[in-house]
């Protein structure tokens with residue numbers, strides 16, 4: 001018996017690919033959507049070879065909202081589960097000076113992901129089933145000098161996901177918010193991250209699969225991050241503003 | 246960063262580690278010169294470390310195709326053996342050759358030309374290899390097989406990454422009916438008995454012996470010989486049948502911290518060995534074991550290399566020619582028991598014929614042991630080197646962390662040709678590991 005499809009948005013990301021592997025290993029056909037999607041042909045071969053599931057490739061740019069409806073129409077089938085891994089960190093120093101740069105970060109982490117999930121949400125609502133997974137970040141829980149442009153966009157996305165979940169709770173559609181701490185991916189390749197705080201992409205994928213299965217709402221990847229963020233969020237602003245974090 | 250192999254000895258300052266994701270990035274990384282490919286770092290010593298440039302190949306981890314008629318898998322070199330098993334065992338396929346851990350990459354398996362418990366029948370990794378794509382120092386990729394570039398095909402397995410970077414390969418899997426192994430444990434009172442069992446069980450697909458190397462005198466070489474074969478469907482009981490490919494997850498234990506140095510002291514090892522032997526005696530006879538416990542008992546304890554503490558540990562593995570095996574093994578075991586340097590994992594195995602130009606196995610026997618890395622044990626290992634050479638044996642580079650260039654040359658007449666081949670082909674400038682520098686190869 002064939003299972004329902006899983007759509008991965010931003011499938012060239014390490015986390016997105018790990019999620020694709022995880023759901024493929026559970027027997028789901030996979031739809032990989034990304035910019036320059038033809039570069040994912042080797043990954044399509046990889047996933048079909050490993051798990052014997054169908055994998056299709058779909059061109060997708062989160063900065064082209066006009067294309068969203070057509071993009072969803074062009075999928076071989078409306079997926080049961082959609083995971084959005086699109087994100088872009090940029091350089092904080094550049095984002096502070098250059099409005100175009102910071103706007104790109106905001107659109108890539110908030111406007112684009114929120115837009116495509118909104119489109120899918122409406123179709124899922126009509127169908128009366130489905131799960132939407134948004135990969136946001138702990139960076140969105142409190143703005144810090146070192147990455148508040150990215151953080152604020154993620155904050156917007158997190159709030160959007162929360163509202164969407166609230167709206168669809170009685171409509172058979174579930175929304176999962178993922179708040180990873182550090183993850184070892186291309187995005188963080190050049191940063192020196194402490195090993196015990198850094199998850200592997202597959203760890204994120206496992207957590208997402210479990211959250212989808214159990215209908216969890218908001219998940220952290222390593223639970224230590226819940227503790228860290230609870231502390232960070234509770235530091236009084238007067239003190240917080242002087243800290244270097 | 247500081248890098249080492251699985252034995253955590255030696256630890257080397259390796260400031261340049263590249264993690265390429267494409268052939269273009271790989272070419273750029275190796276253009277720096279003096280580089281070596283690294284797989285999953287399961288070689289014990291410094292084979293996969295270079296001070297000038299270590300190239301982590303684990304991003305090349307995609308499978309390319311699988312032919313269910315022939316069992317041939319084409320995959321990139323950074324694909325993990327564990328993933329091959331998870332993907333194909335449920336479809337009735339198992340690696341034809343596997344080392345004692347599944348956390349190795351295909352590239353590492355080919356570069357070391359690894360052997361398994363079935364070497365006496367099926368040969369080493371190169372026997373399972375259909376073709377391999379190797380990138381040379383100029384960034385050109387050559388496909389080598391038995392018919393295409395056969396010279397290169399003979400050099401690559403066993404060359405420890407020194408003939409170029411393996412990009413992808415086609416390997417043959419074997420078809421199996423179940424994921425269970427029928428194991429027969431036979432106790433042997435001494436070395437002669439153990440060897441006798443090996444010699445008369447040639448038709449057993451798998452065979453290996455665990456030796457209690459602290460026993461001396463008439464009991465020297467006391468061991469448990471373990472024979473195995475893939476169980477067919479009708480050998481399974483109801484319980485096994487329920488999990489035909491033995492894929493249900495088991496609990497993993499992990500060693501979370503370094504043991505203090507005294508933990509692996511003589512009396513403890515002695516006690517462990519005695520217990521293990523008695524437990525084995527009780528289990529003597531036939532039983533069904535799942536593939537994971539049978540082939541990879543140590544993988545169930547993540548980071549087990551930490552039981553040896555911070556100073557790390559040393560492996561010693563030699564191969565001895567058949568006619569000198571008995572005398573050589575007796576001499577090695579005598580030296581070890583006299584030094585009182587116990588080893589938790591002393592493993593004896595019969596090797597079959599071996600082709601390819603620089604691989605480790607040879608027709609005869611192989612003995613593998615591990616010791617904490619102390620200066621006393623380093624001296625013992627030098628003594629074991631001498632004994633091995635005196636009996637015409639050679640050493641496994643995937644285990645070596647401390648041999649001298651002189652020892653290698655004395656042990657292996659093939660070294661000169663290997664070095665010449667590296668120079669003639671131009672590989673020697675570009676591909677170097679900390680080990681190849683030490684061994685002058």
Ligand SMILES: Cc1cc2nc3c(=O)[nH]c(=O)nc-3n(C[C@H](O)[C@H](O)[C@H](O)COP(=O)(O)OP(=O)(O)OC[C@H]3O[C@@H](n4cnc5c(N)ncnc54)[C@H](O)[C@@H]3O)c2cc1C
Pocket residue numbers: 250251281282283284285286287288289292293302322323343344345346348349350351352353354356357358359360361404405406407409410411412543643644678
């Ligand atoms: C618990 C345990 C049990 C073992 N049992 C056995 C056994 O039974 N039989 C056996 O034969 N070995 C055994 N080994 C050794 C192990 O199989 C080999 O060292 C193997 O090479 C490790 O693979 P790796 O991917 O970790 O490679 P690494 O350790 O990273 O590298 C090993 C060598 O392969 C080269 N290499 C790696 N990738 C590439 C590439 N893409 N291109 C070119 N060269 C490359 C490196 O340069 C290096 O010389 C065992 C090791 C452990 C830890």
Ligand SMILES: NC(=O)c1ccc[n+]([C@@H]2O[C@H](COP(=O)([O-])OP(=O)(O)OC[C@H]3O[C@@H](n4cnc5c(N)ncnc54)[C@H](OP(=O)(O)O)[C@@H]3O)[C@@H](O)[C@H]2O)c1
Pocket residue numbers: 009010011012013014015016034035036060061062063084085086087088108112135136137138179180181182183184185186187188
């Ligand atoms: N790594 C971490 O530590 C970490 C921590 C918390 C949260 N996250 C979040 O996790 C998600 C996945 O990130 P990652 O770590 O896997 O990093 P990544 O590999 O850099 O992934 C980000 C992906 O987003 C895609 N993308 C960016 N803009 C896009 C657009 N306009 N249209 C389509 N795709 C676009 C990128 O595609 P291209 O390849 O085409 O550029 C890239 O594949 C991101 O949302 C990230 O913010 C990561």
